[in-house]
Amino acid sequence: MEKFTTHTGVGVPLRRSNVDTDQIIPAVYLKRVTRTGFEDALFAAWRGDSSFVLNQDAYRSGTVLVAGPDFGTGSSREHAVWALKDYGFRVVLASRFADIFRGNSGKQGLLAGQVAQEDIELLWKVLENKPGTEVTVNLVERTATADDVTVRFHVDDYTRWRLMEGLDDIGLTLQHEEEITAFEQDRAAWRPKTLPAKHLPPVDIEAARPV
């Protein structure tokens, strides 16, 4: 994962609350089996509307999204984060995020910074009065600056550290593999196992791929 310390790019004011992940990327685009190439699907339902913010030339190359409260609610689809990243966004600022979206963002290197709603309003004013204004997001200081407005954002310490170091979650966890194995030794017998399947005629399921 790419290390993230500061980022500067065009700010995009998205004056909508409750932008759910179905709006960020409709379900029809989830049928792909790849991990990239979702840029065309971002906000697909709104992209056909010429007045939509990303259809205006000044905002088209945006990389910092400034959204209304409760961004990323609904479905857990990580495709929402991929679509934002594939389009070019590196940062989303909002006063509240859905938990799953926030978690997914941190894992993919998209910074979800929580900003007080009145500060969001200040950023919106700058970005709407001067379309194309760049926002500088400083993860070290946890600040976002557009023109003469600087606001503070919140991101938890652990996510910040991982973003700044560019660390992969699985690699971090596997450093503790011995503890996982020890935990598994004590697993109670009543806890379920999916294999062998109990109600079907027994069939041995084996991996075709050597492990």
Added chain:
Amino acid sequence: MAGTLAEKVWDAHLVRRGSDGAPDLLYIDLHLIHEVTSPQAFEGLRLAGRRLRRPDLTIATEDHNTPTLDIDQPIADLTSRTQIDTLRNNAAEFGVRIHSLGDADQGIVHQVGPQLGLTMPGLTVVCGDSHTSTHGAFGGLAFGIGTSEVEHVMATQTLPLAPFRTMAITVNGDLPPGTTSKDIILAIIAKIGTGGGQGYVLEYRGEAIRKLSMEARMTICNMSIEAGARAGMIAPDETTFEYIKGRPHAPEGADWDAAVEYWKTLRSDDDAEFDTEVVLEADDLEPFVTWGTNPGQGLPLSADVPVPEDIADENERVAAENAIRYMGLTAGAPLRSVAIDTVFIGSCTNGRIEDLRSVAKVVRGKKKADSLRVLVVPASARVRLQAEAEGLDKIFLDFGAEWRNAGCSMCLGMNPDQLAPGERSASTSNRNFEGRQGKGGRTHLVSPLVAAATAIRGTLSSLSDLDLPDDVDITSFDGSPLAPLDPNVMLQV
């Protein structure tokens, strides 16, 4: 120290306590996978040369994309077919048990876990689907995860998780006739809002919850995510144990006794402290419907479409204006006057056998309104088989409904079951977002009983609008569990 149910389950799965702001590392008991959120995770394992750590704690099914008609034919939509083929290939490569289309245990992942007896109290259950909260109805910690986390669980059988806050939602009293657990959860979401549960695990409790069947409890926990909460739970009791006992993967003999003894300890202590408490009186509830484009925009059916000018909060007023425009409604018009084009009965929220039985009791011997179509989609193939064994399919067909095969179907319209632009549904599913059921489609979330009454009358209706004979007992769900079928029964397609 006194603890909540959620804290007890959390502590029992602690592999490693985080320090210096690092999250705790939790062991995952059961990982459910489906075709939409798993391909990129398997690809990630492959690219990193990692193995699937515990195939024996993993199970796959096909649900989001599967057609509900002509399931013996190749899937017409090429991208859907690719996704399903990819899941089958990945399951074969990594040694994962899979229930594919045509298998009696194929169906929506949140029905498959419980019906197989894999979902139990005190477990951690995850799936790349936000409605995984359903499994919390058994008294476990169950939540949806993103694809990166799916890959993480595949590789390590653990998840790093930051602590959550706890919210107790107490529902007192008795549900009035004609109302269901769906009305409870829609009323809760309308009360606390779609963001009200963010950062919380919800615990539903109180007299009205205790009286609910297991399936009715699943409906409530299922929609916890629509209140912004990642998980919802209900402490296990005799209703829970009764539901699990005898299912294919239920513990047996001494294991069963040990399990029940442990499960009985899984309740919030009397002096446990919750970060927030919410109280609801079930006696005051009416059938609830949504009028807007998020699940928090709901009202009792007897209400009128809101008038935006009357809403003080600017954000809410603008949201209401947008929603009313999108939904094609008239501010101030009675909700009962809204004409419906499609009634959808199904989904992981309300596609279970009790839901189908309750609808069948209402529509038996009647004809649907000419102006609409009715889709009945069982949550799993086994639910379909059970319904057919009980003769419910004939009741639906005589009523004029379409009797389909199992899957997520019109809940999210990833398969051909979609609304046309402008088409309006009364849907027993869980989300009324713009375009959720098809581009331009308009969704009203309802209970199965409201769906049934609406299908008869053509406009949003409840049982009180119907002239029902006294001997139809539509309020008592008998709660009888899905009888285990002959293991060799396969779908006749």
